[in-house]
Amino acid sequence: MKIIEPHVHMIARTVQDYERMARMHTVAICEPAFWAGYDRTSPQAFHDYFTHISEFEPTRAAQYLIQHYCWVCINPKEAEDVGFSREVISFIPEFLKKPTVLGLGEIGLHLSTKNEMTIFAEQVELALKHDQLIWIHTPHLNDKLRGTKLMLDYLTGHGGVDPDRVMFDHMEEHTLPLVLEHGFWAAMTVYPVTKNSPQRVIDAIETYGPDRLVVDASGDWGPSDPATLHDTIFEMRMRGHSDKAVERIFYNNPCQFLRQSGKFRLEMM
Amino acid sequence: MFYLHMRSALIETAATFDRIQAAEGADAVWRDRRLEKLREAAGFLQSDEPQRARRILESLSGEGPDA
Numbered sequence: 001m002k003i004i005e006p007h008v009h010m011i012a013r014t015v016q017d018y019e020r021m022a023r024m025h026t027v028a029i030c031e032p033a034f035w036a037g038y039d040r041t042s043p044q045a046f047h048d049y050f051t052h053i054s055e056f057e058p059t060r061a062a063q064y065l066i067q068h069y070c071w072v073c074i075n076p077k078e079a080e081d082v083g084f085s086r087e088v089i090s091f092i093p094e095f096l097k098k099p100t101v102l103g104l105g106e107i108g109l110h111l112s113t114k115n116e117m118t119i120f121a122e123q124v125e126l127a128l129k130h131d132q133l134i135w136i137h138t139p140h141l142n143d144k145l146r147g148t149k150l151m152l153d154y155l156t157g158h159g160g161v162d163p164d165r166v167m168f169d170h171m172e173e174h175t176l177p178l179v180l181e182h183g184f185w186a187a188m189t190v191y192p193v194t195k196n197s198p199q200r201v202i203d204a205i206e207t208y209g210p211d212r213l214v215v216d217a218s219g220d221w222g223p224s225d226p227a228t229l230h231d232t233i234f235e236m237r238m239r240g241h242s243d244k245a246v247e248r249i250f251y252n253n254p255c256q257f258l259r260q261s262g263k264f265r266l267e268m269m
Numbered sequence: 270m271f272y273l274h275m276r277s278a279l280i281e282t283a284a285t286f287d288r289i290q291a292a293e294g295a296d297a298v299w300r301d302r303r304l305e306k307l308r309e310a311a312g313f314l315q316s317d318e319p320q321r322a323r324r325i326l327e328s329l330s331g332e333g334p335d336a
Contacts, residue, residue: 141276173284193277200284207291 001247004254005029006187007216008226010057017226022064024230028266031057031070032106032135035077037221043087054098071105071135079119096130102261103127105135109147133261134166148175156182165260172196176204180212185257189218190228198232202239214254
C-alpha cells in the first residue's frame with residue numbers, strides 16, 4: 001500500500017522523518033507554507049522560505065524516494081499586517097510557475113480579524129486568477145468554529161469558487177459536516193492533544209463516508225509526529241476496513257484532489 | 270497547559286461514548302454495568318467537592334474482577 005501525506009512541514013523535521021515515512025510506504029508529501037514559530041522580520045524572509053520549500057526540500061525528499069510538493073502563501077498567523085502581507089503576495093506568482101508548487105496554501109484565518117479576512121480574500125482572488133488549488137488552514141481550538149463559518153460564508157457567497165478545488169484542513173466533529181455539505185474537500189489532522197486522535201478520525205470516516213475526505217499528520221516544529229498518519233491507518237485496519245477502503249482515504253483521495261493542480265505526478269490506484 | 274490536556278481528555282471520552290453508541294449491538298453494550306458506572310462517575314466532574322479522582326475510583330471499586 002502506498003501513502004500520500006498531504007500536510008507536513010518538513011522544513012522543521014530531520015531526515016530521520018523522511019526515512020521513517022519512506023519505510024512506512026509514504027511516496028509523496030505536501031508542504032503548505034505556514035508560520036515558523038516566530039514572526040518573520042521581512043517579506044524577503046518569505047521569499048527565502050518559498051525557495052526552500054520549492055527547491056531544496058524536493059531534493060532532500062528524493063533521497064528517500066519521496067516526491068515533495070508545496071503550497072505558497074502568506075499564512076494567517078502573519079497576515080494581520082496588510083501592507084506586509086501584500087508585499088509577500090506580490091512575489092507569489094513567480095513561485096506558482098514552479099513544477100512542484102500545487103497552489104495557494106495554507107491560507108485562512110487565525111484570530112479571524114478583519115485584516116486576516118482581507119488577506120484571505122485577496123489570496124483567494126490570486127488563486128482564481130492563476131487557476132490554482134486552495135488549501136485552507138482553519139483556526140485552532142475554540143476559534144475554529146467561528147473562523148470556519150466565516151470562510152465558508154465567504155467562499156459560498158463568492159460565486160466564482162469551485163468547492164471541488166478547495167481543501168479545508170484541521171476539521172473536527174463540529175466543522176467537518178459544514179464543509180462537506182457545501183461540497184468542499186475536508187482534511188482531518190491527527191495531532192497529539194490539540195486536534196484529532198486516530199480513533200476520532202476513523203469515527204468520522206465511518207460517520208460521513210469516504211468522499212472528499214483526507215487525513216494528514218501536519219508534522220511541524222511543535223509536538224507532532226508524521227507517524228500518527230500511519231497510526232490512523234492501523235486503527236482503520238484494526239476496525240476491519242478493507243485494504244481498498246484504507247487505500248482510498250490515504251492515497252486515492254489526496255491523489256484525486258492534488259492531481260487537479262496539473263503538477264501532481266502520481267497516478268490513482 | 271492543564272486546559273488543553275483536560276479539553277482533549279474530555280473530547281476523547283465523549284468520542285468514545287459516541288463510538289460505542291454508533292456501533293453494532295450498541296443497545297446491549299449501553300446497558301453494560303461498567304459503562305453505566307463510567308457515566309455515573311462522570312457526574313463527579315461537575316461537583317465542587319475536592320478529591321474527584323478518589324471518589325471516581327471508589328465509585329468504580331468493589332464489584333468483583335469483571336467490574
